Amino acid sequence: MSSNIYTPLVLTVYIFTFLTGLPSNLLAFYTFLVKVRQKPTPVDILLLNLTVSDLLLLLFLPFKMVEAASGMVWNLPYFLCPFTSFTYYSSIYISSLSLMAVSVERYLGVAFPIKYKLCRRPAYATAASLVFWVVAFCHCSFVYIVQYEVLSSNGTAPSNNASLCYEHFSPAQLQILLPVRLEFFIVLFCLPFTITLFCYVNFVRILVALPNIPAQRKQRAVGLAVTTLLNFIICFAPYNLSHVVGFVQNESPRWRVYALLLTTLNASMDPAIFYFSSTAVQQAFTDCLAGLRHRLSSLMAQCYLSHLTCCADRGYKVARASGGEAEESTT
Structure with a gap:
């Protein structure tokens, strides 16, 4: 696909995500914030954390829109380039970790209802949310390492073209970047996706087998599981698979930019998860x-x-x- 087609495609996806994701996430944020202030529950705290991560992505999305409108040339102040990339990638992995935590909470609630009810504490969900932010921020700080640690031969400017934001990399940068991306694939995608898949398959299986559960609740459970897994498969899987392909080929795949574009849609798909997760939403x-x-x-x-x-x-x-x-x- 040529760059003449890529640029308007990027801008279209960004605008669609912003117009659909911002109002729905703001509404979900207000709803969960009211619930947490009145009577906090672990799932509400985790969903509030997921909403905040989506709003973080949407907050910096206008910078990406300006970049797309300029033909994928970064005309904004250069310090915003790594900062925007840092928040963008952090939001992606905070979302995947939060979705994993919601699946664990749902599974424990139906698999071990009595034991889990005795051990259920909102403080644990709050601590888990803080851990997710710390883990994502620590991992995504590699953006600054790649942008500023690896310098050109004169030692004064980043080795990649300053007019482009985090697209083309030198061999020295790839030596740092590709192994880190592989670790991202294993720790921040494979592990959360495997746990989420296990939890929701068993969550739906147990819930459907119970005779005294209303049909509407069973439908909500199936909708929650399907929406979450589709979110992983459509939004997160292609981008994270590009890490493996890049590590094997020892280069950054050209189609990675399109896979990264799919991750933006996560902010529009998460409200569907909120809908199936909470009657208040x-x-x-x-x-x-x-x-x-x-x-x-x-x-x-x-x-x-x-x-x-x-x-x-x-x-x-x-x-x-x-x-x-x-x-x-x-x-």
């Missing part, structure tokens, strides 16, 4: 859609009445004008 989304529908109906009704009034006034003026002309001709 379901109610919030339902109320929001109902409010939007009511406002749209009111707006259309006002436009229709305004149109009828305008037509009536126009007809009255035409009738008066016609009556005046008839009176003048009679006279």
Whole structure:
């Protein structure tokens, strides 16, 4: 695919993610924040953490939009390039770790309901969330190592082209980057995905086998498992597989940029996970859609009445004008 097609594709995906992900994540953030302040539960804390990581990505997405609109040339201040990449990648891996934690919480709740209820503490979910941020930040700090530690021969500027942001790498940079990416694939993707797959398969199997569980709850469980696994497969898997391919080929794959683009859609898919995970979020989304529908109906009704009034006034003026002309001709 040529760069002439790639640039508008990137901008389109960024705009779509921003317009769909920002309002839905803000609504979910408000809903979970209210729940956590009233009566915190581990799953609400983990989902709040997931929402914050998505908002972090969306917060820096306008910088990526500017880059795409400029033909993938970084025209912003250069210090924003590694910082934007750092937050972008950190958000990706915080999301994958948070999704794993939610799956573990769901599985333990149905597999060991009594024991887990006795040991269930919101503080554990808070500690796990903090650990996820620390792990992601420590791993993704390699962005600064690659950008600033490896210098050109004069020792004053990064060895890659400063007009491009984290795209082309020198052999010295690849020696640092490729093994780190392989470690990312194993620790931050394979491990969370394997745990998530195990937990949700058994979570659905146990829940479906229970006779006293309402059908609606079983459908929500299946929807939660399917949405989460699709999120891993569609958004995270291609990008992380590029780490393995790059390590084997000893180069950064060209198609990695398209795989990375899929990870952005994670911020738009996570609200579906919130919907299946929390009845409060379901109610919030339902109320929001109902409010939007009511406002749209009111707006259309006002436009229709305004149109009828305008037509009536126009007809009255035409009738008066016609009556005046008839009176003048009679006279």
